Amino acid sequence: MSAAGQPADAAGETAAPLLVAIDGPAGSGKSSVSREAAGRLGFGILDTGAAYRALAWAALQAGVDLDDDGAVLALLESWGFTITMRGEQWVTVTLPAAEGVVPSDPVDVTAAIREPSISGQVSRVSKHPEVRERLNAMFRRIVAESGLPGVVIEGRDITTVVAPDAPVRILMTASPEVRAQRRAGELPGLSHEQVLADIVARDAKDAQVVDFFNPAPGVTLVDTSELDFEQSVGAVIDIVRTARKAAEVSE
Ligand SMILES: Nc1ncnc2c1ncn2[C@@H]1O[C@H](COP(=O)(O)OP(=O)(O)O)[C@@H](O)[C@H]1O
Ligand SMILES: Nc1ccn([C@@H]2O[C@H](COP(=O)(O)OP(=O)(O)O)[C@@H](O)[C@H]2O)c(=O)n1
Secondary structure (H helix, E strand, O other): OOOOOEEEOOOOEEEEOEEEEEEOOOOOOHHEEEHHHHHOOOOEEEHHHHHHHHHHHHHOOOOOOOOOOHHHHHHHHHEEEEOOOOOOOOOOEEOOOOHHHHOOOOOOOOOOOHOOHHHOOOOHHHHHHHHHOOOOOOHHHHHHHHOOEEEEOOOOOOHHHHHOOEEEEEEOOOHHHHHHHHHHHHHOOHHHHHHHHHHHHHHHHOOOOOOOOOOOOOOOEEOOOOOOOHHHHHHHHHHHHHHHHHHHHHH
Protein backbone atom coordinates (compact mmCIF):
# COMPACT_ATOMS: atom_id res chain seq x y z
CA MET A 1 0.00 0.00 0.00
CA SER A 2 1.21 3.51 -0.73
CA ALA A 3 1.49 6.19 1.95
CA ALA A 4 -1.97 7.44 0.98
CA GLY A 5 -3.42 4.00 1.72
CA GLN A 6 -3.96 3.30 -1.95
CA PRO A 7 -3.20 -0.06 -3.54
CA ALA A 8 0.11 0.22 -5.44
CA ASP A 9 1.27 -1.96 -8.34
CA ALA A 10 4.74 -3.51 -8.65
CA ALA A 11 6.21 -0.27 -10.05
CA GLY A 12 4.86 1.66 -7.06
CA GLU A 13 2.17 3.37 -9.16
CA THR A 14 -1.23 3.82 -7.55
CA ALA A 15 -3.67 1.29 -9.04
CA ALA A 16 -7.09 2.51 -10.21
CA PRO A 17 -9.98 1.14 -8.13
CA LEU A 18 -11.88 -1.85 -9.53
CA LEU A 19 -15.14 -0.42 -10.84
CA VAL A 20 -18.56 -2.01 -10.49
CA ALA A 21 -21.09 0.01 -12.52
CA ILE A 22 -24.79 -0.32 -11.70
CA ASP A 23 -27.69 1.47 -13.35
CA GLY A 24 -31.45 1.08 -13.55
CA PRO A 25 -34.75 2.84 -12.78
CA ALA A 26 -36.04 4.29 -9.48
CA GLY A 27 -36.77 1.76 -6.74
CA SER A 28 -34.99 -1.16 -8.43
CA GLY A 29 -32.63 -1.38 -5.45
CA LYS A 30 -29.59 0.35 -6.98
CA SER A 31 -28.61 2.45 -3.96
CA SER A 32 -29.39 0.12 -1.08
CA VAL A 33 -28.18 -3.09 -2.75
CA SER A 34 -25.02 -1.36 -4.07
CA ARG A 35 -24.23 0.04 -0.60
CA GLU A 36 -24.55 -3.33 1.10
CA ALA A 37 -22.64 -5.19 -1.63
CA ALA A 38 -19.87 -2.55 -1.58
CA GLY A 39 -19.55 -2.86 2.20
CA ARG A 40 -19.24 -6.64 2.05
CA LEU A 41 -16.67 -6.44 -0.77
CA GLY A 42 -14.63 -3.83 1.12
CA PHE A 43 -15.34 -1.32 -1.66
CA GLY A 44 -16.60 2.26 -1.60
CA ILE A 45 -19.93 3.39 -3.04
CA LEU A 46 -20.60 6.45 -5.17
CA ASP A 47 -24.31 7.33 -5.35
CA THR A 48 -24.41 9.63 -8.38
CA GLY A 49 -28.13 10.34 -7.95
CA ALA A 50 -27.27 12.06 -4.66
CA ALA A 51 -25.17 14.58 -6.62
CA TYR A 52 -28.02 15.38 -9.02
CA ARG A 53 -30.36 15.68 -6.03
CA ALA A 54 -27.88 17.95 -4.19
CA LEU A 55 -27.54 20.12 -7.31
CA ALA A 56 -31.33 20.46 -7.58
CA TRP A 57 -31.46 21.34 -3.86
CA ALA A 58 -28.74 23.98 -4.28
CA ALA A 59 -30.42 25.46 -7.37
CA LEU A 60 -33.72 25.78 -5.52
CA GLN A 61 -31.98 27.38 -2.51
CA ALA A 62 -30.10 29.82 -4.73
CA GLY A 63 -33.22 30.75 -6.68
CA VAL A 64 -31.75 29.41 -9.94
CA ASP A 65 -34.17 28.44 -12.73
CA LEU A 66 -33.67 24.67 -13.02
CA ASP A 67 -34.61 24.70 -16.70
CA ASP A 68 -31.92 27.28 -17.54
CA ASP A 69 -28.81 25.23 -18.38
CA GLY A 70 -26.51 28.29 -18.31
CA ALA A 71 -27.66 29.24 -14.83
CA VAL A 72 -27.29 25.65 -13.54
CA LEU A 73 -23.78 25.45 -15.07
CA ALA A 74 -22.82 28.74 -13.39
CA LEU A 75 -24.01 27.33 -10.08
CA LEU A 76 -21.93 24.19 -10.67
CA GLU A 77 -18.82 26.38 -11.06
CA SER A 78 -19.17 27.77 -7.57
CA TRP A 79 -20.86 25.19 -5.40
CA GLY A 80 -19.12 22.74 -3.08
CA PHE A 81 -20.22 19.10 -2.89
CA THR A 82 -19.00 16.29 -0.66
CA ILE A 83 -20.24 12.73 -0.25
CA THR A 84 -19.01 9.87 1.91
CA MET A 85 -18.09 6.64 0.12
CA ARG A 86 -17.90 4.33 3.15
CA GLY A 87 -20.42 3.65 5.94
CA GLU A 88 -23.49 5.84 6.39
CA GLN A 89 -24.15 8.26 3.57
CA TRP A 90 -23.45 11.92 4.37
CA VAL A 91 -23.90 14.60 1.72
CA THR A 92 -23.03 18.29 2.09
CA VAL A 93 -23.42 21.29 -0.20
CA THR A 94 -21.64 24.63 0.06
CA LEU A 95 -23.72 27.34 -1.57
CA PRO A 96 -21.97 30.01 -3.64
CA ALA A 97 -21.34 33.28 -1.86
CA ALA A 98 -23.32 36.33 -2.81
CA GLU A 99 -20.93 39.05 -4.01
CA GLY A 100 -18.64 40.19 -1.20
CA VAL A 101 -20.05 37.63 1.22
CA VAL A 102 -18.13 34.73 2.75
CA PRO A 103 -19.24 31.35 1.28
CA SER A 104 -21.67 29.36 3.41
CA ASP A 105 -20.43 26.57 5.65
CA PRO A 106 -21.20 23.13 4.21
CA VAL A 107 -24.89 22.35 4.75
CA ASP A 108 -25.84 18.76 5.60
CA VAL A 109 -28.42 17.84 2.92
CA THR A 110 -28.40 14.07 3.47
CA ALA A 111 -32.08 13.95 4.46
CA ALA A 112 -33.34 16.98 2.51
CA ILE A 113 -32.35 15.56 -0.89
CA ARG A 114 -34.63 12.53 -0.33
CA GLU A 115 -37.77 14.67 0.07
CA PRO A 116 -40.43 14.14 -2.62
CA SER A 117 -40.14 17.88 -3.37
CA ILE A 118 -36.57 17.25 -4.61
CA SER A 119 -37.39 13.93 -6.35
CA GLY A 120 -40.06 15.80 -8.31
CA GLN A 121 -37.63 18.52 -9.50
CA VAL A 122 -34.32 16.73 -10.07
CA SER A 123 -35.03 15.65 -13.68
CA ARG A 124 -35.10 19.36 -14.55
CA VAL A 125 -31.36 19.69 -13.78
CA SER A 126 -30.32 16.20 -14.97
CA LYS A 127 -31.77 16.78 -18.45
CA HIS A 128 -29.05 19.30 -19.43
CA PRO A 129 -26.28 17.52 -21.45
CA GLU A 130 -23.51 19.91 -20.32
CA VAL A 131 -24.52 19.57 -16.68
CA ARG A 132 -24.28 15.79 -17.11
CA GLU A 133 -20.80 16.11 -18.66
CA ARG A 134 -19.56 18.23 -15.75
CA LEU A 135 -20.99 15.88 -13.13
CA ASN A 136 -19.62 12.84 -14.98
CA ALA A 137 -16.14 14.40 -14.92
CA MET A 138 -16.60 15.01 -11.19
CA PHE A 139 -17.66 11.36 -10.63
CA ARG A 140 -14.61 10.04 -12.50
CA ARG A 141 -12.36 12.33 -10.46
CA ILE A 142 -13.93 11.27 -7.14
CA VAL A 143 -13.41 7.58 -8.04
CA ALA A 144 -9.84 8.09 -9.26
CA GLU A 145 -8.88 10.03 -6.12
CA SER A 146 -10.72 7.74 -3.69
CA GLY A 147 -7.72 5.59 -2.85
CA LEU A 148 -10.09 2.62 -2.47
CA PRO A 149 -9.43 -0.89 -3.85
CA GLY A 150 -12.83 -0.88 -5.54
CA VAL A 151 -15.84 1.39 -6.01
CA VAL A 152 -19.44 0.54 -6.79
CA ILE A 153 -20.75 3.47 -8.80
CA GLU A 154 -24.51 3.65 -9.34
CA GLY A 155 -26.94 5.85 -11.23
CA ARG A 156 -28.96 6.09 -14.44
CA ASP A 157 -26.21 6.18 -17.09
CA ILE A 158 -23.30 4.54 -15.33
CA THR A 159 -22.92 1.37 -17.44
CA THR A 160 -23.24 3.24 -20.73
CA VAL A 161 -21.75 6.73 -20.31
CA VAL A 162 -19.85 7.19 -17.05
CA ALA A 163 -18.03 3.84 -16.85
CA PRO A 164 -18.64 1.89 -20.10
CA ASP A 165 -15.29 0.10 -19.63
CA ALA A 166 -15.93 -1.03 -16.04
CA PRO A 167 -15.02 -4.72 -15.64
CA VAL A 168 -18.42 -5.32 -14.00
CA ARG A 169 -21.57 -3.68 -15.38
CA ILE A 170 -25.07 -4.44 -14.11
CA LEU A 171 -28.52 -3.14 -15.03
CA MET A 172 -30.75 -3.59 -11.97
CA THR A 173 -34.45 -3.54 -12.65
CA ALA A 174 -37.83 -4.56 -11.17
CA SER A 175 -41.45 -4.19 -12.27
CA PRO A 176 -43.02 -0.73 -11.72
CA GLU A 177 -45.46 -2.19 -9.14
CA VAL A 178 -42.66 -3.74 -7.07
CA ARG A 179 -40.58 -0.56 -7.27
CA ALA A 180 -43.53 1.58 -6.16
CA GLN A 181 -44.27 -0.81 -3.28
CA ARG A 182 -40.67 -0.47 -2.04
CA ARG A 183 -40.68 3.31 -2.32
CA ALA A 184 -44.11 3.59 -0.63
CA GLY A 185 -42.60 1.69 2.31
CA GLU A 186 -40.04 4.52 2.66
CA LEU A 187 -42.55 7.35 2.24
CA PRO A 188 -45.30 6.98 4.82
CA GLY A 189 -48.16 9.33 4.04
CA LEU A 190 -48.06 8.70 0.30
CA SER A 191 -50.32 6.04 -1.20
CA HIS A 192 -49.02 3.21 -3.41
CA GLU A 193 -50.88 4.79 -6.36
CA GLN A 194 -49.29 8.21 -5.78
CA VAL A 195 -45.79 6.73 -5.49
CA LEU A 196 -46.35 4.57 -8.59
CA ALA A 197 -47.53 7.62 -10.56
CA ASP A 198 -44.51 9.66 -9.34
CA ILE A 199 -41.86 7.09 -10.26
CA VAL A 200 -43.45 6.27 -13.62
CA ALA A 201 -43.50 10.01 -14.43
CA ARG A 202 -39.88 10.52 -13.30
CA ASP A 203 -38.68 7.41 -15.20
CA ALA A 204 -40.40 8.72 -18.34
CA LYS A 205 -38.67 12.12 -18.02
CA ASP A 206 -35.27 10.56 -17.26
CA ALA A 207 -35.63 8.00 -20.08
CA GLN A 208 -35.76 10.85 -22.60
CA VAL A 209 -32.09 11.45 -21.73
CA VAL A 210 -30.73 7.96 -20.91
CA ASP A 211 -31.94 4.40 -21.65
CA PHE A 212 -31.84 2.61 -18.30
CA PHE A 213 -34.44 -0.04 -19.10
CA ASN A 214 -32.49 -2.14 -21.63
CA PRO A 215 -29.05 -3.60 -20.90
CA ALA A 216 -26.36 -2.42 -23.33
CA PRO A 217 -24.14 -5.16 -24.85
CA GLY A 218 -21.98 -6.73 -22.13
CA VAL A 219 -24.21 -5.49 -19.29
CA THR A 220 -25.70 -8.15 -16.97
CA LEU A 221 -29.42 -7.79 -16.19
CA VAL A 222 -30.43 -8.36 -12.55
CA ASP A 223 -34.23 -8.31 -12.17
CA THR A 224 -34.98 -7.95 -8.44
CA SER A 225 -38.79 -8.21 -8.80
CA GLU A 226 -38.77 -11.71 -7.34
CA LEU A 227 -35.67 -11.32 -5.16
CA ASP A 228 -35.60 -10.15 -1.57
CA PHE A 229 -32.92 -7.70 -0.44
CA GLU A 230 -30.44 -10.38 0.65
CA GLN A 231 -30.83 -12.30 -2.62
CA SER A 232 -30.28 -9.08 -4.59
CA VAL A 233 -27.05 -8.33 -2.70
CA GLY A 234 -25.95 -11.95 -3.25
CA ALA A 235 -26.61 -11.65 -6.98
CA VAL A 236 -24.37 -8.58 -7.27
CA ILE A 237 -21.58 -10.12 -5.19
CA ASP A 238 -21.70 -13.33 -7.26
CA ILE A 239 -21.34 -11.33 -10.48
CA VAL A 240 -18.35 -9.40 -9.08
CA ARG A 241 -16.65 -12.60 -7.82
CA THR A 242 -17.22 -14.39 -11.14
CA ALA A 243 -15.74 -11.43 -13.04
CA ARG A 244 -12.72 -11.33 -10.72
CA LYS A 245 -12.09 -15.07 -11.17
CA ALA A 246 -12.39 -14.72 -14.96
CA ALA A 247 -9.88 -11.84 -14.87
CA GLU A 248 -7.42 -13.92 -12.78
CA VAL A 249 -7.67 -16.85 -15.22
CA SER A 250 -7.01 -14.64 -18.24
CA GLU A 251 -3.98 -12.93 -16.61
N1 LIG B 1 -34.58 -6.81 -3.63
C1 LIG B 1 -35.22 -6.07 -2.74
N2 LIG B 1 -36.22 -6.61 -2.03
C2 LIG B 1 -36.91 -5.87 -1.16
N3 LIG B 1 -36.67 -4.55 -0.91
C3 LIG B 1 -35.70 -3.96 -1.58
C4 LIG B 1 -34.92 -4.69 -2.52
N4 LIG B 1 -34.03 -3.83 -3.06
C5 LIG B 1 -34.25 -2.63 -2.47
N5 LIG B 1 -35.23 -2.72 -1.56
C6 LIG B 1 -35.79 -1.62 -0.76
O1 LIG B 1 -36.50 -0.79 -1.70
C7 LIG B 1 -36.30 0.59 -1.40
C8 LIG B 1 -35.77 1.31 -2.64
O2 LIG B 1 -34.46 0.86 -2.93
P1 LIG B 1 -33.33 1.84 -3.45
O3 LIG B 1 -32.04 1.12 -3.23
O4 LIG B 1 -33.47 3.20 -2.87
O5 LIG B 1 -33.64 1.90 -5.01
P2 LIG B 1 -33.02 2.81 -6.14
O6 LIG B 1 -31.70 3.31 -5.67
O7 LIG B 1 -32.91 1.91 -7.35
O8 LIG B 1 -34.00 3.91 -6.37
C9 LIG B 1 -35.39 0.64 -0.20
O9 LIG B 1 -36.19 0.82 0.94
C10 LIG B 1 -34.72 -0.72 -0.18
O10 LIG B 1 -34.37 -1.12 1.12
N1 LIG C 1 -26.40 8.97 -13.03
C1 LIG C 1 -27.53 9.62 -12.77
C2 LIG C 1 -28.08 9.59 -11.47
C3 LIG C 1 -29.24 10.29 -11.23
N2 LIG C 1 -29.80 11.04 -12.21
C4 LIG C 1 -30.96 11.92 -11.95
O1 LIG C 1 -31.11 12.08 -10.55
C5 LIG C 1 -32.41 11.64 -10.12
C6 LIG C 1 -32.30 10.98 -8.75
O2 LIG C 1 -31.48 9.83 -8.87
P1 LIG C 1 -31.51 8.68 -7.77
O3 LIG C 1 -30.55 7.62 -8.20
O4 LIG C 1 -31.33 9.28 -6.42
O5 LIG C 1 -32.99 8.21 -7.92
P2 LIG C 1 -33.66 6.88 -7.42
O6 LIG C 1 -33.58 5.99 -8.61
O7 LIG C 1 -32.85 6.34 -6.28
O8 LIG C 1 -35.01 7.32 -7.03
C7 LIG C 1 -32.93 10.77 -11.24
O9 LIG C 1 -34.34 10.79 -11.31
C8 LIG C 1 -32.27 11.40 -12.48
O10 LIG C 1 -33.02 12.52 -12.92
C9 LIG C 1 -29.26 11.03 -13.48
O11 LIG C 1 -29.81 11.67 -14.38
N3 LIG C 1 -28.13 10.32 -13.74
